[in-house]
Amino acid sequence: MSARSDGRDVIPTQEIAAKVLSLVEKEGISVKTAIARFAGKYDYKIRGSVHAYSIETLKRLNAIDYFLKNSAPKFDSLNLFVKNLLRVAVYEMKYKNVHPALATDSAVRIVKKRDSKFASLVNAILRKVEDMEIESNDSVESVALTLFHPEWFVSYTYELLGENEAKKLMEANLIAPPPYIRVNELKSSVESVVRYLEENEVVLSPTFIDEVFRVEGYEKHPASLEWHSKGKYVIQDLASCFVSCALNPSPDDTVVDLAAAPGMKTSHIAMLMGNEGKIIAVDNSPERIRRMRSKLRQLGVRNVEIRLGDGCNFNFVADKALVDAPCSSTGSYATQPNVKWTFDWRKFRATLSVQRKMLRNAVRSAHEVVYATCSIMFEENEANVGSIGAEVVRLDTPFSRGIREFRGKKFDSWDKVVRSFPHLHNCSGFFIAKLKGE
Known part of the structure; x- marks a missing residue:
């Protein structure tokens, strides 16, 4: 169902999207989770429309807020729902080619139903926004606003990749990568799944x-x-799938996954092992473990022992270990645009410490270790691996190689590790390295 045909929605997509964005902002949850709360009762077309509005608004949040803050000095102090309804309206008029009068009228009608005292304010703010534009030039501030990324990210990627590649990366982050299907051979064959999907008009390529x-x-x-x-x-994302392939588990292996939830890579490892051998899946969240247990059951996984524990100090001995570390998610901006606006350097430094502790624990306890992040940051990737001092095993891959040097720090094994980039590989940005244990 389209969001608007003649200016009147039977189902107000904009209103539901504003609720979703408010919940994402308030609780720090994903758009998908927020939509399940507010739009779960609607059919998939309506949910799809709400998802599109929410994601596309979040992708451009800095530019949208630039318009609003310059039109309403007290924008930050407004009611949370009103703020996000204004954001949706600005997305419509500036980036969805909805006529400004229609976008404004829709927002005013919605806010009148909830609290009429905000109606004149919403109307006045959106009328001001209608005449505003963002100046396009080569300054970091302008690039951040026109390519919809934080200024720190623009400067960082200029330094990491060069200006041209950085801009291509940011442009790719505005387009969701194609979905990827991973056949679960524990429950079906590749041939059967491909045939089923093609019969259901899903077009696939290998x-x-x-x-x-x-x-x-x-x-x-x-x-x-x-x-x-x-x-x-x-x-499951293509680069995410490659992580389990890089581990290359055998049916007689003991494998430990030190940050296993939600279990997608764990289930892939189990499939590659033919449900034989043993996988110990560790996570420090009882709620994530509950969801992982349900997911593994759905996928027919039987060789996993789930343990509540801290991957930094979990005691084990194994043939292979996976450290799919918690990270900044800077490689996942295309699918998780809200992460762009919540990056915090203090939390980033704390995360680096956790990553290194997990990696050291794994290298001490397993013969082979695969370390992976969905991050483009040198500090989380090459610098972390280099700090451990373990031997890096060369991975064969069609993806790219690592970064040789950044901010005066060299990484000699850059040609043995793997990086994927949204603008080069049509998938999330990942870093993957394989190390020999002590």
């Missing part, structure tokens, strides 16, 4: 991983089809 396919088009999203709910395939 990737360099045999059980992973890129979705080129669909009538219904493959996540909404029956075989997905039965666990015969999952939706």
Whole structure:
């Protein structure tokens, strides 16, 4: 269902999107989780429309707030719902080509239903925004506003990749990568799943991983089809799938996954092991463990022992270990745009410490270790691996290699590790390294 045809919505997409954005801002949850609360009772077309509005607004949040703060000096102190309704309206008029009068009228009608005292204020603010533009030039501030990224990220990626590559990365972050299907061979065969999806008008193309396919088009999203709910395939990013392949587990291995929830990589490892051997899946959150247990059950995984524990000091001995570390998620801006606006350097430094502790623990306790992040940051990736001093094993890959030097710090094993980038590989940004244990 379209958000608007003649200026009147039967289902006010803008109102639901404002609720979703308010919840994301208040509780720090994902758009998907927030939509499940507010739009779960609607059909998939309405949920899709709300998701699109929410994600597209979040992608451009800095520019949208630039318009609003210059039109309303007290914007930050406004009611949370009103703030996000204004954001949705600005997204419509500035970036969705909705006529400004229609975007304004819709927002005013919605706010009148909830609290009429805000109606004249909403109208006045949006009338001011209508005549505003952002100056386009080569300054970091202008690039940040026109390519919709924080100024620190613009400066950082200029330094890391060079100006041209950095701009291509930021442009790619505005476009969601294609979905990827990973066939779960614990419950079905590649041939059966491909045939099922093609019969359901899902257009697939192969990737360099045999059980992973890129979705080129669909009538219904493959996540909404029956075989997905039965666990015969999952939706999983291509670079994420490569992490488990890099570990290369054998059926007789003991594998420890030190930050296992939500369990997607754990389930892939189990599949590669044919449900044989033993996987110990560790996580420090009882709630995430509960969800992971349910997911692994759905996917038919039987060789996993789930443990509540801290990956920094969990005591174990194993053949192989995976450290899919908590990180800044700077490689996932295309699918998680809200993360762009919540980056905190203090938390970043604390996360670096956790990553290094987990990595040291793994290298002490396993013969081989794969370390992975969904981050583009040198500090979380090459610098962390270099600080451990363990031997780096060269990974074969169609993706890119690592960063040789950044801010005076060299990484001699740059040609042995792996990086994926949204603008080069049509998937999330990942770093993957394989190390020998002590």
